[in-house]
Amino acid sequence: MLRSIWIAIAFALTAMSTAQAAGYPERPVRVIVGYAAGSGPDIQARTLSAQLSTSLGQRFFVENQLGANGTIAARSVAQAKPDGYTLLFSSSSITPTPYIYKNLGYNPKTDLEPIATVGQLDGMLMLVDAKSPIKSVKEFIDYAKKNRVLYGSPGVGNILHLATEMFDKAAGITMQHVPYKGASEVMTALLGGSIQVMFVTPPSVMGLVKDGRVRALAFTGTKPFPPFPDVPLMKDVLPGSEPMGSWGMFFAPGKTPKAIVDTLNGAIQKALLVPAVAQVMQRDGYYPDNRNAAETKAFFDKEIDRMKGAVKAAGIKPN
Numbered sequence: 001m002l003r004s005i006w007i008a009i010a011f012a013l014t015a016m017s018t019a020q021a022a023g024y025p026e027r028p029v030r031v032i033v034g035y036a037a038g039s040g041p042d043i044q045a046r047t048l049s050a051q052l053s054t055s056l057g058q059r060f061f062v063e064n065q066l067g068a069n070g071t072i073a074a075r076s077v078a079q080a081k082p083d084g085y086t087l088l089f090s091s092s093s094i095t096p097t098p099y100i101y102k103n104l105g106y107n108p109k110t111d112l113e114p115i116a117t118v119g120q121l122d123g124m125l126m127l128v129d130a131k132s133p134i135k136s137v138k139e140f141i142d143y144a145k146k147n148r149v150l151y152g153s154p155g156v157g158n159i160l161h162l163a164t165e166m167f168d169k170a171a172g173i174t175m176q177h178v179p180y181k182g183a184s185e186v187m188t189a190l191l192g193g194s195i196q197v198m199f200v201t202p203p204s205v206m207g208l209v210k211d212g213r214v215r216a217l218a219f220t221g222t223k224p225f226p227p228f229p230d231v232p233l234m235k236d237v238l239p240g241s242e243p244m245g246s247w248g249m250f251f252a253p254g255k256t257p258k259a260i261v262d263t264l265n266g267a268i269q270k271a272l273l274v275p276a277v278a279q280v281m282q283r284d285g286y287y288p289d290n291r292n293a294a295e296t297k298a299f300f301d302k303e304i305d306r307m308k309g310a311v312k313a314a315g316i317k318p319n
Helices: 002-022 040-056 068-078 137-144 159-171 183-192 202-210 258-271 275-283 293-314
Strands: 029-033 060-064 086-091 112-121 125-129 150-153 176-179 198-200 214-219 246-253
Touching (some): 029 068, 040 060, 040 086, 040 202, 040 246, 040 258, 040 275, 068 086, 068 112, 068 246, 112 258, 125 137, 125 202, 137 159, 150 159, 150 198, 159 176, 159 198, 159 293, 183 198, 183 202, 183 214, 198 202, 202 214, 246 258
Parallel strands (some): 029 086, 150 176
Antiparallel strands (some): 086 246, 112 246, 125 198
């Protein structure tokens, strides 16, 4: 009898979840982004949200909530009602946060439900000001061994900070970190001479590299970056360096009905095939991803586990 009751409850919950998804979405959907307007993640979120608005018949609108490497935005979504009407769009900078903050306020693995990866970026660019006399990674390392070098990143513990610290260790040098509120401020500091180097995901700096305002010394991916095939691979010029890339991903609050998550995953996969969307994503070096929701969650959990070692290697203490 008890077993029959539990089966009946499970069936009812499944039916309820399916019914919820059948009419979803019935009102506008809020997409929260933890990065500044005009940043790479913001551009991706707005591009996909516009297409989802068209394909699903309800407005998907982006709201920027800045602070603490995107954790304020992530916490807001983690605490939202799990009904599919509040979503998060984040970059891979969300993955080290459990090891950076003692009081994160949510558990990324249980309080957020990964929906879909909208694209992956194989690596990051190591940039110096175009006015710098340094033309190669070797020259940079030689300079850093003899001089005080400052580098910037948008905060402590983000993926760009970790990438730079890992370069530091592989190169056998010690640079001084200067945290800023956002990537645009880091770039301003680089162009103004306040810092000497930065690691950055390509989307937000493509124009500056093409215009010759900054110089790319290396790309941290496993293969050449298509828009800049002549930029050396870090793994080739610095043996022992670990490839470090990035991605963009949609999340829902934990316990969002599976049927809604699957509906969104399917809609996002279709949106990525729309030429105008694909053009925006792929021109910045991101390559498409076709993981379903379950595969996306497995990938996300693995990425979080991987970042534990990166944070430890960078010597960052939880605060």
